[in-house]
Amino acid sequence: MFPIFLYFAWIAADEYFSFMYSNSYFAEGTNISKPGCPSKCGNLTVSYPFGIGVNSSCSINPSFAINCDASFDPPKAFLSIDNVEVLGISEAKISAKNRLSVQCYGEDGILREGFYLFMNLSSTPFSFSNENKLTVVGCDDAAYLSRDKGTDDDEDWPDLISSCAAMCSKPGELSNGFCSGIGCCQSSIPKGLQSTFIYMDTDKEHLKVHNFSSCGYSFLAEQSSYDFNVSDISDSSFVSRIIETVPVVIDWAIGNQTCSQTNEIICQPNSVCVDSDSTIGGYRCNCSPGYQGNPYLSPGDGIHHQRNQHSC
Ligand SMILES: *[C@@H]1O[C@H](CO)[C@@H](O)[C@H](O)[C@H]1NC(C)=O
Ligand SMILES: *[C@@H]1O[C@H](CO)[C@@H](O)[C@H](O)[C@H]1NC(C)=O
Ligand SMILES: *[C@@H]1O[C@H](CO)[C@@H](O)[C@H](O)[C@H]1NC(C)=O
Ligand SMILES: *[C@@H]1O[C@H](CO)[C@@H](O)[C@H](O)[C@H]1NC(C)=O
Ligand SMILES: *[C@@H]1O[C@H](CO)[C@@H](O)[C@H](O)[C@H]1NC(C)=O
Ligand SMILES: *[C@@H]1O[C@H](CO)[C@@H](O)[C@H](O)[C@H]1NC(C)=O
Numbered sequence: 497m498f499p500i501f502l503y504f505a506w507i508a509a510d511e512y513f514s515f516m517y518s519n520s521y522f523a524e525g526t527n528i529s530k531p532g533c534p535s536k537c538g539n540l541t542v543s544y545p546f547g548i549g550v551n552s553s554c555s556i557n558p559s560f561a562i563n564c565d566a567s568f569d570p571p572k573a574f575l576s577i578d579n580v581e582v583l584g585i586s587e588a589k590i591s592a593k594n595r596l597s598v599q600c601y602g603e604d605g606i607l608r609e610g611f612y613l614f615m616n617l618s619s620t621p622f623s624f625s626n627e628n629k630l631t632v633v634g635c636d637d638a639a640y641l642s643r644d645k646g647t648d649d650d651e652d653w654p655d656l657i658s659s660c661a662a663m664c665s666k667p668g669e670l671s672n673g674f675c676s677g678i679g680c681c682q683s684s685i686p687k688g689l690q691s692t693f694i695y696m697d698t699d700k701e702h703l704k705v706h707n708f709s710s711c712g713y714s715f716l717a718e719q720s721s722y723d724f725n726v727s728d729i730s731d732s733s734f735v736s737r738i739i740e741t742v743p744v745v746i747d748w749a750i751g752n753q754t755c756s757q758t759n760e761i762i763c764q765p766n767s768v769c770v771d772s773d774s775t776i777g778g779y780r781c782n783c784s785p786g787y788q789g790n791p792y793l794s795p796g797d798g799i800h801h802q803r804n805q806h807s808c
C-alpha cells in the first residue's frame with residue numbers, strides 16, 4: 497500500500513524553541529544536590545543522582561550529567577546524549593523536549609518538506625516510557641516506528657515496532673478529542689525502547705485533501721498531554737506548538753541490574769530499592785513511608801537538607 501519512501505535530511509526540529517517547566521523534585525521542598533554542586537539550571541531543579549556539569553562529579557555517572565547551557569536565557573538543560581533537552585525530572589521520569597517527523601506536500605503531490613524524528617538513548621539507563629503513544633496527525637499519513645534509521649537506499653525498513661495511520665476525506669468528519677484513525681491516531685509503543693525513528697508515508701500524497709491538509713505529523717506523546725483539535729490539521733504552527741507544549745516522557749533508573757542483581761545499591765538507610773519496570777533493568781530508591789528527602793544521598797550530604805529523624 498505504501499511502497500515508496502523518500503528520504504530527506506535529518507533535521508532536528510527542536511532547535512528554535514524555548515520552553516522551561518518549573519519542577520519540584522522528590523518531596524516538596526527537597527532540593528538536594530551533592531555538596532558544592534549547583535542545583536538549578538534555569539528553572540529546572542537538578543537533584544542527585546542527576547548533577548549539573550558534564551565532566552564534574554556532581555552526578556552519579558556520566559549518563560546523569562546535565563549539561564546546563566548558559567548561552568540560552570534562561571539556561572537550557574541537556575542530557576549528555578543526543579542533545580535531548582530536559583524540561584523536568586521527577587522520581588522516575590524525565591520530560592524532554594519533543595521532536596517530530598513531518599511531511600508536507602504541494603498541490604501537485606510532490607513532497608516539499610520532510611524530516612524524520614530520531615532520538616537515541618542507547619548506552620544510557622534511559623528509555624522511552626510506554627506512557628508515550630505513537631501519535632499521527634494528518635489526513636493521508638501513516639507512521640512507522642523503528643529502532644533504527646537504516647540507510648538511504650534501504651527499501652526494507654528495519655525492525656518495525658509499531659505503526660499508525662490517520663486518514664480523512666473532509667474536515668467535517670473530524671472531531672475534537674477523537675484520536676482513533678480519522679485525522680489523528682495513537683498506537684502503543686513497547687517498554688524499554690531506547691532508540692526511536694519515525695518513518696512517514698502517504699497513500700495519495702495529500703492530493704485529495706490538499707486544500708485543507710497539506711502536511712502530516714508524527715511524534716511520541718503521553719496520551720493525556722495531547723488532545724486532538726480539528727484545527728490542528730491545517731495549523732501552520734503545529735510543529736512549534738507541539739515542541740513547546742507536548743513533552744516526550746523518558747523512564748530513568750540506576751544501572752541495568754535489578755535490586756537483587758546488583759551488589760552496589762546506593763539507596764540510603766531510610767529508603768527502599770525498587771526495580772525499574774522498563775524491561776531494560778535498573779533500580780531506583782524510594783523514601784520509606786514517613787521519611788522525606790533524597791534517598792540517593794546520605795543525610796547530611798546534601799545542601800538544604802534538614803537533619804532530623806525523618807531524613808531519608
Ligand atoms: C522560568 O524562570 C523565569 C525567570 O528566571 C520566569 O520568568 C519564568 O516564568 C519561569 N518559567 C516557568 C515555566 O516557571
Ligand atoms: C534549591 O537550591 C537553590 C540553590 O541553592 C535555591 O536557590 C532554591 O531556592 C532551592 N529550592 C528549594 C525548593 O529549596
Ligand atoms: C569533558 O572531558 C572530555 C575528555 O576528558 C573532553 O573531551 C570534553 O571536552 C570535556 N567536556 C567539557 C564540557 O568540559
Ligand atoms: C545509537 O547510539 C548508540 C550508542 O551511542 C550507537 O552505538 C548506535 O549506533 C546509535 N544508533 C543509531 C541508529 O545511530
Ligand atoms: C476543498 O476542495 C473540495 C473540492 O475538491 C471542495 O468541495 C471543498 O469545499 C474545499 N474545501 C476547502 C476548505 O476549501
Ligand atoms: C481548538 O483550536 C481552536 C483554534 O486554535 C481554539 O479556538 C479552540 O478553543 C480549540 N478547541 C478545543 C476543544 O481545544
Ligand SMILES: *[C@@H]1O[C@H](CO)[C@@H](O)[C@H](O)[C@H]1NC(C)=O
Nearest residue numbers: 619620621751752753776777
Ligand atoms: C550493563 O551496564 C554495564 C556497565 O555500564 C555494561 O558494561 C553492560 O554491558 C550492561 N549490560 C547490559 C546487558 O546492557
